[in-house]
Amino acid sequence: TSLFWRIETSKSTNETIYTHAVVESYREGKRNSVYNGRDEIEKAFADFLSQFDSVEHKNGEHRVEVNGSNAKGYGSCKVTLANKETRLEWMVNYIDTYIFEDNKWLIQKRESYFD
Numbered sequence: 001t002s003l004f005w006r007i008e009t010s011k012s013t014n015e016t017i018y019t020h021a022v023v024e025s026y027r028e029g030k031r032n033s034v035y036n037g038r039d040e041i042e043k044a045f046a047d048f049l050s051q052f053d054s055v056e057h058k059n060g061e062h063r064v065e066v067n068g069s070n071a072k073g074y075g076s077c078k079v080t081l082a083n084k085e086t087r088l089e090w091m092v093n094y095i096d097t098y099i100f101e102d103n104k105w106l107i108q109k110r111e112s113y114f115d
Contacts, residue, residue, distance in 0.1 A: 018108075019038070021041060022036050022109045023109075023110045024109075024112070026112065026114065027114045051083060052083050056079070056080040057077050058077065058078040059077050060077060064098070070097070070099055072097055073094070073096040075093070076093050091114075092114050092115070094111065094112055096111075097110075
């Protein structure tokens with residue numbers, strides 16, 4: 001089973017896709033947020049996305065280099081968030097570090113670059 005399929009399956013079944021991870025977000029070349037650990041990451045994402053009625057992610061290329069139980073991934077995504085007052089659109093590039101843990105691939109670190 002491919003790494004990509006396992007991560008997408010985890011998302012679709014509402015399982016976490018993060019291990020005890022770090023997520024860093026960058027805008028205009030500057031780090032604007034850091035979240036540590038599964039609970040902090042999931043709470044931050046849920047709180048932010050709760051402001052919007054519509055959340056859309058259109059995934060682009062996703063390339064993964066696997067080295068045993070570790071892997072590095074590079075992906076891109078167009079993100080559109082909207083509610084009655086606001087519509088936000090970003091192109092996001094991801095650099096992910098994965099670990100194979102408990103018989104599944106999980107994100108150990110994610111760097112998100114918003115343009």
